[in-house]
Amino acid sequence: MTNDATTPPRPRSGVSRLPGLEGRIPRPRRTAVVLSTMGSLGDLYPVLSIARHLDQSGIEVRLALSPDDCDMARRWGLLATPVGPSEAEICDRLGVTRDQIAREVLRDPGPLIRDVLIPMLPALTEELAPLTHGAAVVAATAFALHAPLAAERAGLPYVPLILQPMMLFSALDPPRSRRFGATVPAPANPLTRAWNRAWIGTARAVLRARHAADLTRVRAGFDLPPQPGTPLLDHGATVPLRLGLWSDRFAPAPADRPADFEVVGFPAAPDGDLPQPVIDWLDAGPAPLAVTLGSVAQRLGGERFWAEAVALARRMGLRAVLLRGEAEVPQGPDILSLHYAPHAPLFPRAAAVLHHGGIGSTAEALRAGRPQLVVPVGGDQPDNAARLERMGVAVSIDAKRFRADRAAARLTDLLGRFDYGAAATLGEAIAGRNGASIAALHLARLALQSRPRPLAVVS
Known part of the structure; x- marks a missing residue:
């Protein structure tokens, strides 16, 4: 879709x-x-x-x-x-x-x-x-x-x-x-x-x-x-x-x-409503993997990044929402490809969030209380990724080493030890200020x- x-x-x-x-x-x-x-x-x-x-x-x-x-x-x-x-x-x-x-x-x-x-x-x-x-x-x-x-x-x-x-x-x-x-x-x-x-x-x-x-x-x-x-x-x-x-x-x-x-x-974050077709797609199946590279890096990973992200979701039995910007991405009934969607209503509905570690995406994933897989491209992103890992809410893989099999192992490990209650409490505290x-x-x-x-x- x-x-x-x-x-x-x-x-x-x-x-x-x-x-x-x-x-x-x-x-x-x-x-x-x-x-x-x-x-x-x-x-x-x-x-x-x-x-x-x-x-x-x-x-x-x-x-x-x-x-x-x-x-x-x-x-x-x-x-x-x-x-x-x-x-x-x-x-x-x-x-x-x-x-x-x-x-x-x-x-x-x-x-x-x-x-x-x-x-x-x-x-x-x-x-x-x-x-x-x-x-x-x-x-x-x-x-x-x-x-x-x-x-x-x-x-x-x-x-x-x-x-x-x-x-x-x-x-x-x-x-x-x-x-x-x-x-x-x-x-x-x-x-x-x-x-x-x-x-x-x-x-x-x-x-x-x-x-x-x-x-x-x-x-x-x-x-x-x-x-x-x-x-x-x-x-x-x-x-x-x-x-x-x-x-x-x-x-x-x-x-x-x-x-x-x-x-x-x-x-x-700015409020925003998900379009009804997006809500319908989310309601029609299990929680997906939400994937974004922010507003400037959507095409920096090339088609390989998006293909590996989809392969990761499928390897883990998840559907995928791809916030792709102008990038070319894979298609399929298990994929929702969007130019843009507000993070605030989307991330809480995700099984996990795969993002680049930009400070805005980082904040929204923390507010949502969801497990995170961070694939930093550059700038402040590696630093943000390291902080998220130290908090126990994320794992990270450098963008150049991002592969579905490697990422699946890291994300599976995180999901197995993720404290959803503590993450929700943290998200509420962050959202409250x-x-x-x-x-x-x-x-x-x-x-x-x-x-x-x-x-x-x-x-």
């Missing part, structure tokens, strides 16, 4: 007031929060969710997004200002495909930052500048490098929205990826902690060597001092707060975290405490 519906899920209705701010929101609006992001839907959805909570609570939200993401914002009932080129324009300029860009970002984003993002920064920062007039605070995700620049130029505080635990670069809880492979996962003595600090220091030095000089040249064009600290991690703008948008059940804040850092929880609403509360308080920059007067 194939369903090509592309309608995204409806966002949650949210709350009409942020807790702790009743009666304090000025009307008419006198403050504004500027929000920006660059990346996949895993980057975009948390920002849109925060924006809706701010908007519904009376704080003016100024979204600065790519033209493609502005379309999604409109579907959420939000207005957004397009900043920068569209994805198609970037592909045309570089002479590459969307899949090639996704592959490079997941393997090593450094060249793309150097060759695409940094050269675009002067124009992106200028485009964002008008949105800072009359604003009180700017917040953005890691790759939106124009946001802290615009905040610094406007003299506004900047709040980093940190989506992945590995971006803390903690020596006490180091990232689990190829570039950090020599670190000790749980350093228990001064020697291993010192070893990890040396590795983390080296990783920071690599980022500085790669990007600091280029960023310093961009900053000089705005009469700003040289790039401070480590690119992507440190900013010239005043940073009163850093927000970790994940659950502390997934990754507690390490002891060596920045003093201004707080874990607020996973943002609640909406990181987007808490992040919005922090941003609203900062906005109300700050003095907005006056609007520029043009004579």
Whole structure:
């Protein structure tokens, strides 16, 4: 059965007031929060969710997004200002495909930052500048490098929205990826902690060597001092707060975290209804294996990945729901092939979830309380997979080694020892703390405490 519906899920209705701010929101609006992001839907959805909570609570939200993401914002009932080129324009300029860009970002984003993002920064920062007039605070995700620049130029505080635990670069809880492979996962003595600090220091030095000089040249064009600290991690703008948008059940804040850092929880996923034909298919048989590679990696595994995923399901006597995007996938009466489906209503109906380890899919699988088989492709995915394994809710296999027979053995082992009651309790605890609403509360308080920059007067 194939369903090509592309309608995204409806966002949650949210709350009409942020807790702790009743009666304090000025009307008419006198403050504004500027929000920006660059990346996949895993980057975009948390920002849109925060924006809706701010908007519904009376704080003016100024979204600065790519033209493609502005379309999604409109579907959420939000207005957004397009900043920068569209994805198609970037592909045309570089002479590459969307899949090639996704592959490079997941393997090593450094060249793309150097060759695409940094050269675009002067124009992106200028485009964002008008949105800072009359604003009180700017917040953005890691790759939106124009946001802290615009905040610094406007003299506004900047709040980093940190989506992945590995971006803390903690020596006490180091990232689990190829570039950090020599670190000790749980350093228990001064020697291993010192070893990890040396590795983390080296990783920071690599980022500085790669990007600091280029960023310093961009900053000089705005009469700003040289790039401070480590690119992507440190900013010239005043940073009163850093927000970790994940659950502390997934990754507690390490002891060596920045003093201004707080874990607020996973943002609640957008609501969405499964189409009736999908519900009918699910009702007609046993719980399936739900398979997704997120919004950018559907075709990176090639036809082999999807063929092996189907072979895995059949080997285990399961049907399969394939969230394939634009990828070509096997067909059959035991397969439901979908361009897209909201994870929140689908995952709880799955026997297990096979996913890539993206932070959004990770959050939804945890909320659903289902066993997980993680096939990380790159980026933060190996680190997320390692954390899920340590929690006892998942097993993982590197994407290059993913085969149906190997995966079946790993998944069978997990199913045999999986504690469904504990997983359900964990899912309820994670679902009970909406990181987007808490992040919005922090941003609203900062906005109300700050003095907005006056609007520029043009004579």
